[in-house]
Amino acid sequence: MAAYGVLFLFLAFFVIPLIWLFFAPSHSSTQELNSNGMRFGSVHAYIEGWHHLLTFANHDQLILVWTINSLLYSAAAVIFATAFGVTAGYALAFFRFPGRRVILGVTMVAMLVPATTLVLPLFLELSRLHIVGSRWAVILPSGFYPLGVFLSYIFFSSHFPKQLLNAARIDGCGEIRLFLQIVLPLTRNVVPLIAFFAFYASWTNYFLPSVLLNNPRTFSLPLGVVDIATATGAIVPTPTAIASVWPIGRPELALAGLYSVLPVIIVFLFSQRFLQQGPLAGAEKT
Amino acid sequence: MAELSYAELTKVFDEGTVAVERLSLDVEDGEFLVFVGPSGCGKTTTLMMTAGLEEPTSGEVLLGGEAITYRQPKDRDIAMVFQSYALYPHMTVEDNIAFGLRRRRMAKPEIQLRVREAAQKLDLEGLLHRKPGTLSGGQRQRVAMGRAMVRRPQLFLMDEPLSNLDAKLRVQMRAEIKQLQRELGVTTMYVTHDQTEAMTMGDRIAVMRKGVLEQLGKPSDLYQRPRNVFVAEFIGSPAMNLVRGRLQPRDDTHAALQLGSSEELVVELPEEPARSVIQQHSGRDVVVGFRPESVSIARGIGAPETTISAVVRHVEDLGSEVIVYFESEAKRAVTDQGREVAADVDDVALETLEHPVSGRELCIGRLAPGAPITVGERVLLGVDPAGIHIFDSETGQALR
Numbered sequence: 001m002a003a004y005g006v007l008f009l010f011l012a013f014f015v016i017p018l019i020w021l022f023f024a025p026s027h028s029s030t031q032e033l034n035s036n037g038m039r040f041g042s043v044h045a046y047i048e049g050w051h052h053l054l055t056f057a058n059h060d061q062l063i064l065v066w067t068i069n070s071l072l073y074s075a076a077a078v079i080f081a082t083a084f085g086v087t088a089g090y091a092l093a094f095f096r097f098p099g100r101r102v103i104l105g106v107t108m109v110a111m112l113v114p115a116t117t118l119v120l121p122l123f124l125e126l127s128r129l130h131i132v133g134s135r136w137a138v139i140l141p142s143g144f145y146p147l148g149v150f151l152s153y154i155f156f157s158s159h160f161p162k163q164l165l166n167a168a169r170i171d172g173c174g175e176i177r178l179f180l181q182i183v184l185p186l187t188r189n190v191v192p193l194i195a196f197f198a199f200y201a202s203w204t205n206y207f208l209p210s211v212l213l214n215n216p217r218t219f220s221l222p223l224g225v226v227d228i229a230t231a232t233g234a235i236v237p238t239p240t241a242i243a244s245v246w247p248i249g250r251p252e253l254a255l256a257g258l259y260s261v262l263p264v265i266i267v268f269l270f271s272q273r274f275l276q277q278g279p280l281a282g283a284e285k286t
Numbered sequence: 287m288a289e290l291s292y293a294e295l296t297k298v299f300d301e302g303t304v305a306v307e308r309l310s311l312d313v314e315d316g317e318f319l320v321f322v323g324p325s326g327c328g329k330t331t332t333l334m335m336t337a338g339l340e341e342p343t344s345g346e347v348l349l350g351g352e353a354i355t356y357r358q359p360k361d362r363d364i365a366m367v368f369q370s371y372a373l374y375p376h377m378t379v380e381d382n383i384a385f386g387l388r389r390r391r392m393a394k395p396e397i398q399l400r401v402r403e404a405a406q407k408l409d410l411e412g413l414l415h416r417k418p419g420t421l422s423g424g425q426r427q428r429v430a431m432g433r434a435m436v437r438r439p440q441l442f443l444m445d446e447p448l449s450n451l452d453a454k455l456r457v458q459m460r461a462e463i464k465q466l467q468r469e470l471g472v473t474t475m476y477v478t479h480d481q482t483e484a485m486t487m488g489d490r491i492a493v494m495r496k497g498v499l500e501q502l503g504k505p506s507d508l509y510q511r512p513r514n515v516f517v518a519e520f521i522g523s524p525a526m527n528l529v530r531g532r533l534q535p536r537d538d539t540h541a542a543l544q545l546g547s548s549e550e551l552v553v554e555l556p557e558e559p560a561r562s563v564i565q566q567h568s569g570r571d572v573v574v575g576f577r578p579e580s581v582s583i584a585r586g587i588g589a590p591e592t593t594i595s596a597v598v599r600h601v602e603d604l605g606s607e608v609i610v611y612f613e614s615e616a617k618r619a620v621t622d623q624g625r626e627v628a629a630d631v632d633d634v635a636l637e638t639l640e641h642p643v644s645g646r647e648l649c650i651g652r653l654a655p656g657a658p659i660t661v662g663e664r665v666l667l668g669v670d671p672a673g674i675h676i677f678d679s680e681t682g683q684a685l686r
Contacts, residue, residue: 172390173389
């Protein structure tokens with residue numbers, strides 16, 4: 001019984017904030033939310049809250065701009081990370097070339113180093129290219145995704161039958177055709193995995209964009225949500241002069257938070273089937 | 287169709303392992319040559335070098351008289367059947383078979399014709415639109431054959447194509463492949479570690495060991511005249527009995543082989559030059575070999591110089607024949623080469639070879655069905671003098 005008690009406490013600790021987050025936007029004001037946090041208010045409040053969010057920064061509908069930005073950044077991350085990951089993993093798994101082991105080692109290390117530690121050198125690099133502040137500053141680094149290279153390397157070296165490559169070579173394929181016609185169609189077990197992780201990493205990335213972007217119109221959604229939090233009285237209870245301009249309180253901020261994670265949940269639900277199959281499915285040789 | 291030749295072909299891997307050492311041999315046009323040997327003997331490396339999937343360290347590969355040593359696989363006019371079949375899982379059977387032809391920009395009607403022909407021959411007509419994943423092992427094997435066949439190449443390469451099939455299907459496919467090859471007349475290089483496959487399929491067999499060609503010959507040559515202990519142990523099932531003996535001169539044309547303390551077998555010496563070689567070994571330890579079918583039961587009336595006394599320890603009645611395990615004075619000769627052959631089978635085989643359960647090792651005899659024999663019985667074993675092989679105990683080379 002005691003064990004169940006402890007487990008229940010843990011459950012409560014993690015689940016209550018989630019429930020609160022879902023219920024919070026159902027209240028029409030911070031006061032109402034503060035007194036009824038764990039109770040459902042009304043559906044209408046979600047719609048009203050959304051309209052309030054659209055007024056942020058003088059009815060600029062910034063939240064929609066951020067959404068488009070986030071979609072752009074994530075799409076770029078998915079495309080770059082998958083393209084580089086699959087090709088690099090393939091080369092590392094099947095070709096012997098000088099420096100291969102070093103690259104493999106560096107990939108592992110890079111995977112374990114937190115992205116935040118790379119922010120300063122990356123900032124200096126991008127500022128030399130004069131693209132700090134532009135969308136390219138977020139898009140370009142998203143192609144650097146060592147986890148994708150690693151996943152793809154593992155897939156090719158342990159699940160992809162090498163004899164298929166030899167068969168295709170004997171059948172008359174050159175290396176490029178071999179990759180496009182034989183290898184690529186058979187990566188459907190690893191591509192969704194890399195794509196999902198790359199999407200997730202990009203969508204929830206806060207620190208790097210916060211250093212590299214300064215124009216709110218280039219912000220990604222997480223950056224924008226923090227902008228709302230700091231520019232309004234949603235978190236700090238004493239509203240500043242500017243904050244009072246927009247009808248944005250805690251319910252609206254909670255809604256913005258909820259809205260920002262919604263795509264991740266949708267993508268996850270959509271790709272769950274592929275992710276659970278993982279790289280193991282299709283290990284059967286033929 | 288063409289003849290295949292290797293000239294001093296050598297492969298040394300980066301870490302220094304010599305996989306194939308100065309291999310020279312010629313495969314005739316239309317011949318079915320089987321490369322056989324335990325794992326690591328270099329047979330697969332030789333195949334890979336022939337396919338162009340592995341680059342030789344030195345030496346040459348010639349196909350139809352032309353050096354193809356450093357040509358790309360696609361430029362060699364060869365087709366290969368892989369152990370795992372290596373069918374493209376995302377393509378239908380038809381596309382799998384046609385893939386190589388399309389890559390060579392063959393006209394569509396010609397491709398269709400060839401695919402249909404192959405499908406008919408291999409009984410794949412109903413499966414052309416299926417994916418490999420939905421086929422049985424035997425069907426996949428046929429598709430792999432079809433893919434190689436439609437190319438009508440100068441050379442077929444087959445890398446243990448039957449090892450993924452169950453025993454019954456293997457026997458069936460063995461015959462089918464052999465028949466197909468004979469019909470098509472394509473020169474074929476077939477790699478296997480299974481000596482039965484080698485014996486039943488090959489026009490000739492190349493036995494390899496540690497990168498070196500130990501013997502090349504017709505199956506019957508290898509069986510009847512193994513050049514050394516390794517080939518003797520490797521070819522034949524049950525394997526040749528190999529026992530320790532001492533060579534003693536008898537007269538100009540005969541020698542005696544002392545087995546244990548009291549047993550002796552007398553053999554006739556072959557013609558020169560083998561005769562002098564054997565005579566030089568007089569008084570020295572040798573390895574004496576005889577096949578299970580050279581053994582018979584003498585029932586106490588055999589001549590002493592062709593019989594040894596033994597006790598029956600175990601009998602396996604297979605219906606068509608009876609396999610009998612005897613214990614005698616003759617001690618089993620455990621050579622390094624014998625250990626290699628056993629280690630290739632599995633750890634248990636090696637363990638049994640090194641530490642025989644009974645303490646004294648058993649010889650095997652293959653007798654006609656219905657042989658009246660009981661376990662525990664003491665018998666006189668007749669050993670056909672013509673079936674006795676003598677090997678140098680140090681080098682393992684055959685003296686006779």
